[in-house]
Amino acid sequence: MSAPTTGPARTTGSGEVTPAVRAVDACKVYGAGDTAVTALDDVTLDLPAGRFTAIMGPSGSGKSTLMHCLAGLDTLTSGRVLIGDTDLAALSDRERTLLRRDRLGFVFQSFNLLPTLSAEENITLPCDLAGRRPDREWFQTVVDNLALGGRLSHRPSELSGGQQQRVAVGRALISRPDVVFADEPTGALDSKAGAELLRFLRSVVDDLGQTVVMVTHDPGAAAYADSVVFLVDGRVVEELEAPTRDRVLEVMGRLAS
8 A cells, every 4th residue: 555645744945855753952951950851961962854863862762752852742942843834832832732632643652552441442532532533434443454354353461462563553653653762662562472573564665654642771782763863961972864773773872882
């Protein structure tokens, strides 16, 4: 099936493609005075549409803070974040909530499925909350790509961890978001289920034209991405195209020395 046109792939007057997500001089400081902690230190970063980007760094590097700010789950102290051409700082709290609901998808380590709902009901929950019917053709495309056709009537307790996380991916995709943000999505899975999930995330980029941004500490997981952004002490220190596990390990080793 042909890939749909994604929302953020707009062109400027010069013909350049607008990034799916852009951070400009992004700073995030927690606390004040002597207790202030700088989590993001002047980060400028473009994340292209229709690609899979991994964000890596040691503990405390700011990678989760960066993702939360890019996704509108947290606000910057200074600087800007844009989803397509929408500046998050220009939105009210309600507008930001609606943007997260309608234009972003989220996959978390802990699945966050509602235990009383079936797999199908969990997938379509964002549409239900928005008061609109899901696009059934797109729903079927998502279900087929995630190999969930035989599990739609099952509740989370009747599914394996890998199946639950695939349901969570389906929920993130159902609104055809501009960007899917995944925060350590394989953290609660065994190695086989984790690899399977990463293949599915790779396929939603390649086959469905989605944009995925994933925070991970796992070099093997990062190797599924098109590029890897490395943070140290709240700053982007390196970007790696066409990563392999060995190349990611090499960069991580160099940054740790």
